[in-house]
Every structure is written in C-alpha cells, then in structure tokens.
Amino acid sequence: MTEQLNFEVPTMADLIARGEEPEILFWVGCFGSYDERAQRTTRDICKILHHVGIKYAVLGTEESCTGDPAKRAGNEFLFQMQAMTNIEVLNGYNIKKIVTGCPHCFNTIKNEYPGLGGNYEVIHHSQLIQQLIDEGKLRAEGGESFKGKKITFHDPCYLGRGNGIYEAPRAALEMLDAQLVEMKRCKVNGLCCGAGGAQMFKEPEPGKKDINVERVEEALALNPQIVATSCPFCMTMLNDGVKFKDQNENVDVLDIAEITVRANGL
Amino acid sequence: MVLQILFIAFVIAAIALFSFNFKKVIRNIRLGRPVDRFDRPGERLKVMLKVAFGQTKMVARPIPAILHFFVYAGFIIINIEVLEIMIDGIFGTHRVFSGLGGFYNFLIGSFEILAFTVLASCVIFLIRRHVLKIKRFRGVEMTEWPKSDANYILITEILLMSAFLIMNAADAKLQAMGAGHYTVGGAFPISQFLQGMLPESESSLIAIERGCWWFHIIGIFAFLNYLPYSKHFHIMLAFPNTYFSYLKPKGEFTNMQTVTNEVKAMLDPSFTPPEAEASRFGAKDVKDLHWANLLNAYTCTECGRCTDACPANITGKLLSPRKIMMDTRDRLTEVGKNIDKHGADYDDGKSLLDDYVSREEIWACTSCNACTQACPVNIDPLGIIVEMRRYIVMEESQAPGSLNTMMGNLENNGAPWKYSPADRFNWANKN
Structure with missing residues (x-):
C-alpha cells in the first residue's frame, strides 16, 4: 500500500524522552485519527512534514477531541472540560506552534483556547502548504500530473467565513497547472457542506433535500474531475454526495494535502 | 400666525411622541444581559462608517x-x-x-433629481x-403584517416625493406669475414637466402648493412616529447596530465565564469560584x-x-434566520407591553423558545x-441560535438523542464516536 508510511511518526512523548523539542505540533483531530478516509489525509500531511524536514510531533494517544462539536451543540461544560484538559497537556509540553488537519480544531484552538489559558500560534494545514510553496520547498514536481484537470474547491465554513482563509488552500491548487473553476457560491458566499454545528453527528431535520446533495450538485454542474477541500467534515459530506449522485467513478473528492502529496510524488 | 402656532405645536407633539416610544425601545433593549461592545472604539467606528454609511455589504447584490x-442618499440629502x-x-x-442664489438653485435642482430617483426606486x-x-x-415568516409594512413604507415614500415635486411645480408657476409671497428661487429640472398638469388659477395653485407643503411635512413626522412599529426602524438603528458589531472571527463562539469557573473548580478542588x-x-x-442581540x-x-x-433554508428545513430575528423582536415587544401593563415582574408564561421559535428550527x-455574512447591517442570528441550544442542552438536557450519544462518547472516549482512546494513534501504524 503506497499510502502507508515508510517512516515513524514522532510523538511528543518520544521527543521529550530524547530531550528534544518540535518546531511544530501536528494536531490530528478525531476525524484524522479514526475516520479511514481522513486518516489518508493525516498520513499525507505527515509525508509533507517529513519531506520538507520540519521537526514535528503528534500527541498520539494523548490527544483528545478539542470539544468543538460539544460547543456547537450547546454543551459549554463538556467543551470547557475538554479544552482545559487539552490545554494542560499542551502547556505541559510547552507547545508554541500547532498545525491542525481540520478547520474545526483550528478554529477552536486558535480562537477559543486563549481565553482558557491556551495560547499558541495555530495554523491550518492549508496555510502550512502555502507557506512551503512560497518558500520553494514544495513544487508540484516528480509526481502525478494534474495538468489541464478540472478542479473546483469547496470552502470549509470554519476556514473561510469562520476565519477569513480563502487563498491558502487555493495556493496548493494554483501550482498544479490545472484548470481551476469556482462554484458560484464560493469564498465568502460558500455553501456549507451540511456537517457544521454538530450536524455531522445527527440526522438532518426534515426538508426537501440534504445540504451535501445541494452542494455536490453545484460542484458537479461544472463537470470537474476533482472536487478539492481541506476539511474532513466536508470530505465526508462531499464523498457521500458524489456517491449519492453515482459519480464516484468519475469524480474524486480530495484534500489539498493529498493533491500536494500526489503532485510531488511523496 | 395661527398656522405657525399649529405648525410648532404639531412638530413638538410629533417629536415628543417619538421620544416616548424610542425610550421604550431603549428600555426593552436594556432588558438584555450585559455584553462588552464598547471596546476597540476606533475599529467600531470604522465598521460603522464602512458598513452602515458606506453600505459595503449591500454590493453583493448590485x-x-x-x-x-x-433611496438612502435621497433621504439623507433631502433632509436638508x-x-x-x-x-x-x-x-x-x-x-x-x-437668498443663497445660484447655490440654492443647485440644491433645489439636486433635491428634485434625488426625489425622482427615490420615487423611481x-x-x-x-x-x-x-x-x-x-x-x-416570501417565506413562512412573511405574514400579512411584514408584507403590509413593506408596502406602507414604499407607498409613503412615493407619496412624500410626489408631494415634494408637485409642490415645486406649483411654486415655480406661482413664481412665474409673480404671485405675492412667492420669492423667486430654485431650479426645477424634474417638476417643470409637471407644470402642465396643474391649473392656471393663482388661488388653485396656492392651494396645491400649500396642501403639498403641509402633506409633505406632516407625512415626514408621521413617518418618524411609524418607525418604532416598523421594520423601517433600520434607517436609524443600522448605525448603532454596526457600531456594536461582533468583531471577533465569525468562527469563534464566546466562552461562558460562569462555566469556566465551575469547570475550574471541578478540575482543581483548591480553586474557589x-x-x-x-x-x-x-x-x-x-x-x-444580551442587549446586542436585542438591538439586532x-x-x-x-x-x-x-x-x-442559509443552507438549511435552501434545502427546505424550517430554519429561517430572518424568522429568528423577527421572533426575537416580536417577543421583546410583547415583553415590553407586559411591563407597561402589569409591571416589571409580570410573567405571561410564554417564552421565545417554543412559543415563537421551535426546537426544530434551532x-x-x-x-x-452564511447568515451573518449576508446581513448588510451585521446582524447575528447565529448568536441567538447558539444561546437557545445552550439552554436546551445545559438547563433541560433535551438535546436530540444522537447528539447525546455523541457527547457521551466525547466524555468517555475523547472522541465523538465509540472508539477507544488507545486506538487513536493507529493511523500511523506501518504495515
């Protein structure tokens, strides 16, 4: 399996035991840890970190949910319990900088942890990839060619409207020499995939359509070969939508980290 | 002289009545909980100038x-x-x-053009x-009153602008006839076309000119007093509302301080909240x-x-952010009326949740x-929805079953699903 890793992923516990400190902590998140589809993105983010030689670590089994779904569902107690426990772990390891594989974790740690005593420099993996492209460390060379392929990007709400990050994920696509097409509802006007606000974990309310189907129909109308995103929630919803429309043979739903890894042959 | 006294009495009465109703609105807004929206005054002023004065969020729909x-520019400038x-x-x-001469002609001419664009719009x-x-x-919340309200506003504006133009047409004709009291002045680029429709007799023209003058000014003050009962109140409140905007990243939800104290006490027995x-x-x-929700x-x-x-509304769900805002306003108006009638501690047994907004919507x-982004005056329906979820979950423990399962897993396993924390790092296993 090419997608398996041929290197060890360092944990914080390992590094501390060796008396070392990481440059950046990779916060994987629950989806990235447990969901099979999202695990592929997680491994690809590690491949990128490994490839460019950044000294990084993960928390491994010491990581726990940020509390985002509890907070969006209205359970502030559970959220703050999770947050304070995580902050204790992060501060215990003297963490300064964090990259997350999920916009929800990103938003929560970046915006909601400081008020509870957790102050870190937090970036989303799309920002890391953009930065590496700008520094010339990632080039879209030596791997799969995306030349001329039609790609459309779906903005995750907690990355886009939630935190104003629209260009970073597009930077990873712009270097591909692919044909980028935007949906009408993009960037500030992006349509939600339907999973935010804890909707992922419940059945939708009665209506005439599921939100992910509405979104996928908009994407498919552009006839893309790839629907790109940078959120494991969106990934799940878009995949389900593409399958619902029987287009999973023709259209790939990929995270920008996966696209970057393929383009660089990592 | 009688007319002057009548006029002064009318203006004083209209302003007094408006102040009385406006104070009631302020009192109702202050029924809300405290929230600090007085920080970062420079940034707030900028948001207000951009969003309310500059109408930058309107351009999304050209x-x-x-x-x-x-209409906005016309209304502000015609107020001169x-x-x-x-x-x-x-x-x-x-x-x-x-007496301003050429500049006066320029002003009146501009007002006429603006009046026409307002009317046409x-x-x-x-x-x-x-x-x-x-x-x-359209939509479920657009019942008879909201629809009539919109019609009343538009028709009133059309009538006011028509009166202004007809008044000028009659005035110009009277000026040309050299009628006493009608000082020569003003330019009439629009109303000149109306002159032909008016009678020729001086007395009729004076009646029309005076009639329109009184209609216009009475209309303006009547309209002012209509505002506190109408959606049109936005012409005033848009300014403070944008000044008191939520300035943090949209993704950030406030941390509840009361909960922080309790959680701290739970995790650390030596901490006394x-x-x-x-x-x-x-x-x-x-x-x-909080009061900013109510101002919204x-x-x-x-x-x-x-x-x-709203993605939920687009796909046929019951939720409509506009309805959340209208329900909040209507319930607040009802609470205010109860205070007027029965005193501050009266409980009518009703509430915003369930009597106005259903759980299915929440x-x-x-x-x-998407709703907060779309709002041209930075209203935040999401903030109200989240507060109602917090009540349902933390006070009533009435979250939907599947969310309770998710939260149970989170509490026990540190993940929203029933996976063991020991398996959290399995993704890195090499084959």
Missing part, C-alpha cells in the same frame, strides 16, 4: 444595492430641505434659503415585491439574550438575505455563518 443607495421647511413653518417665511421595489415576486420576500449570580445557562426568553432584532429590516443564504443550524 441591483438592489443601487436602488437602495438612491426639511430644515428649510421647518424654518419656513416656524417663522412664516417662504423659501428662506433662496420605490416603484421598482414595489414591482420586485408584487410583480417579479422575488423569492426572498467567585460568587456568581444565579442565572440560567443560555437563553429561553429574550431577557436571557429591532434593526432587522426583513430583507431576507440571511434566509436566502437544531437545523449548521453554524456556517
């Missing part, structure tokens, strides 16, 4: 943006003319500013509502919301951009912030 700008009307009314003068707005039947003007006032978690009724509710002009962008939200 056609209504242009039409709205005509109201100043002249006031002075003329009080002192019995006629066109008191006409309002006609187009009526066509959009009644002929084109644009989707966002400061004495907190016993209040409920989240919001069941309007008084549980009075500011909403029911344009429906939020609902039009749980359909994806917290995607």
Whole structure:
C-alpha cells in the first residue's frame, strides 16, 4: 500500500524522552485519527512534514477531541472540560506552534483556547502548504500530473467565513497547472457542506433535500474531475454526495494535502 | 400666525411622541444581559462608517444595492430641505434659503433629481415585491403584517416625493406669475414637466402648493412616529447596530465565564469560584439574550438575505434566520407591553423558545455563518441560535438523542464516536 508510511511518526512523548523539542505540533483531530478516509489525509500531511524536514510531533494517544462539536451543540461544560484538559497537556509540553488537519480544531484552538489559558500560534494545514510553496520547498514536481484537470474547491465554513482563509488552500491548487473553476457560491458566499454545528453527528431535520446533495450538485454542474477541500467534515459530506449522485467513478473528492502529496510524488 | 402656532405645536407633539416610544425601545433593549461592545472604539467606528454609511455589504447584490443607495442618499440629502421647511413653518417665511442664489438653485435642482430617483426606486421595489415576486420576500415568516409594512413604507415614500415635486411645480408657476409671497428661487429640472398638469388659477395653485407643503411635512413626522412599529426602524438603528458589531472571527463562539469557573473548580478542588449570580445557562426568553442581540432584532429590516443564504433554508428545513430575528423582536415587544401593563415582574408564561421559535428550527443550524455574512447591517442570528441550544442542552438536557450519544462518547472516549482512546494513534501504524 503506497499510502502507508515508510517512516515513524514522532510523538511528543518520544521527543521529550530524547530531550528534544518540535518546531511544530501536528494536531490530528478525531476525524484524522479514526475516520479511514481522513486518516489518508493525516498520513499525507505527515509525508509533507517529513519531506520538507520540519521537526514535528503528534500527541498520539494523548490527544483528545478539542470539544468543538460539544460547543456547537450547546454543551459549554463538556467543551470547557475538554479544552482545559487539552490545554494542560499542551502547556505541559510547552507547545508554541500547532498545525491542525481540520478547520474545526483550528478554529477552536486558535480562537477559543486563549481565553482558557491556551495560547499558541495555530495554523491550518492549508496555510502550512502555502507557506512551503512560497518558500520553494514544495513544487508540484516528480509526481502525478494534474495538468489541464478540472478542479473546483469547496470552502470549509470554519476556514473561510469562520476565519477569513480563502487563498491558502487555493495556493496548493494554483501550482498544479490545472484548470481551476469556482462554484458560484464560493469564498465568502460558500455553501456549507451540511456537517457544521454538530450536524455531522445527527440526522438532518426534515426538508426537501440534504445540504451535501445541494452542494455536490453545484460542484458537479461544472463537470470537474476533482472536487478539492481541506476539511474532513466536508470530505465526508462531499464523498457521500458524489456517491449519492453515482459519480464516484468519475469524480474524486480530495484534500489539498493529498493533491500536494500526489503532485510531488511523496 | 395661527398656522405657525399649529405648525410648532404639531412638530413638538410629533417629536415628543417619538421620544416616548424610542425610550421604550431603549428600555426593552436594556432588558438584555450585559455584553462588552464598547471596546476597540476606533475599529467600531470604522465598521460603522464602512458598513452602515458606506453600505459595503449591500454590493453583493448590485441591483438592489443601487436602488437602495438612491433611496438612502435621497433621504439623507433631502433632509436638508426639511430644515428649510421647518424654518419656513416656524417663522412664516417662504423659501428662506433662496437668498443663497445660484447655490440654492443647485440644491433645489439636486433635491428634485434625488426625489425622482427615490420615487423611481420605490416603484421598482414595489414591482420586485408584487410583480417579479422575488423569492426572498416570501417565506413562512412573511405574514400579512411584514408584507403590509413593506408596502406602507414604499407607498409613503412615493407619496412624500410626489408631494415634494408637485409642490415645486406649483411654486415655480406661482413664481412665474409673480404671485405675492412667492420669492423667486430654485431650479426645477424634474417638476417643470409637471407644470402642465396643474391649473392656471393663482388661488388653485396656492392651494396645491400649500396642501403639498403641509402633506409633505406632516407625512415626514408621521413617518418618524411609524418607525418604532416598523421594520423601517433600520434607517436609524443600522448605525448603532454596526457600531456594536461582533468583531471577533465569525468562527469563534464566546466562552461562558460562569462555566469556566465551575469547570475550574471541578478540575482543581483548591480553586474557589467567585460568587456568581444565579442565572440560567443560555437563553429561553429574550431577557436571557444580551442587549446586542436585542438591538439586532429591532434593526432587522426583513430583507431576507440571511434566509436566502442559509443552507438549511435552501434545502427546505424550517430554519429561517430572518424568522429568528423577527421572533426575537416580536417577543421583546410583547415583553415590553407586559411591563407597561402589569409591571416589571409580570410573567405571561410564554417564552421565545417554543412559543415563537421551535426546537426544530434551532437544531437545523449548521453554524456556517452564511447568515451573518449576508446581513448588510451585521446582524447575528447565529448568536441567538447558539444561546437557545445552550439552554436546551445545559438547563433541560433535551438535546436530540444522537447528539447525546455523541457527547457521551466525547466524555468517555475523547472522541465523538465509540472508539477507544488507545486506538487513536493507529493511523500511523506501518504495515
């Protein structure tokens, strides 16, 4: 399996035991840890970190949910319990900088942890990839060619409207020499995939359509070969939508980290 | 002289009545919980200038943006003319500013052009509502009153502008006839075309000119007093509402300080939380919301951009962010009336949640912030939805079953699913 890793992923516990400190902590998140589809993105983010030689670590089994779904569902107690426990772990390891594989974790740690005593420099993996492209460390060379392929990007709400990050994920696509097409509802006007606000974990309310189907129909109308995103929630919803429309043979739903890894042959 | 006294009495009465009702609105807004929206004054001023004065969020929809700008600019600038009307009314003068000469002609000419664009825009707005039947003007919350309210506003504006133009047409004719008291002054690029429709006799023209003058000024003050009952209140409240905007990233939800103290005490037995006032978690009724939420509710002009962008609403769910705002305002008005009638501690046994907003609406939200992005005056329906979720979950423990399962897993396994924390790092296993 090419997608398996041929290197060890360092944990914080390992590094501390060796008396070392990481440059950046990779916060994987629950989806990235447990969901099979999202695990592929997680491994690809590690491949990128490994490839460019950044000294990084993960928390491994010491990581726990940020509390985002509890907070969006209205359970502030559970959220703050999770947050304070995580902050204790992060501060215990003297963490300064964090990259997350999920916009929800990103938003929560970046915006909601400081008020509870957790102050870190937090970036989303799309920002890391953009930065590496700008520094010339990632080039879209030596791997799969995306030349001329039609790609459309779906903005995750907690990355886009939630935190104003629209260009970073597009930077990873712009270097591909692919044909980028935007949906009408993009960037500030992006349509939600339907999973935010804890909707992922419940059945939708009665209506005439599921939100992910509405979104996928908009994407498919552009006839893309790839629907790109940078959120494991969106990934799940878009995949389900593409399958619902029987287009999973023709259209790939990929995270920008996966696209970057393929383009660089990592 | 009698007319001058009548005029002064009318203006004083109109302003007094408006102040009385406006104070009631302020009192109602202050029923909300405290929230600090007085920080970062420089940034707040900038947001207000950009969003309210500059109308930067309107441009997302160019056609209504242009039409709205005509009405907005027209209304603000034509108010200079109201100043002249006031002075003329009080002192019995006629066109008191006409001494300004060429500049006066320029002003009156500009007002006429603006009056015409306001009038035309309002006609187009009526066509959009009644002929084109644009989707966002419909919806469950757009019942009889909101629809009539919109019609009253547009028709009143059309009548006011018509009166202004007919008045000028009659005035110009009287000036040309050299009628006494009608000082020569002003330019009439629009109303010149109306002159032909008017009678030739001096007395009829004076009756028309005076009739329109009184109609115009009475109309303006009647309209002022209509505002506190109408969605049109936004012409005033949009400014403070944008000043008191939520300035943090949209994705950030506030951390509840009362919860922080309790959680700290739970995790660290040596921590003694400061004495907190016993209040409920989240919001069941309007008084549980903070005052900025309530200001939002009075500011909403029911344009429906939020609902039009809402993914839940687009896909046929019951949730409509506009309805959340209208329900909040209507319930707050009801609470205010109860206070007037029965005193401050009266409980009518009703609440915003359940009597106005259903749980089905509250749980359909994806917290995607499309509504807050779409609102041209920075209203935040999501903030109200989250507060009601907090009440349902923390006070009542009535979350939907599947969410309770998710939260149970989170508590026990540190993940929203029933996976063992020991398996959390399995993704890195090499084959």
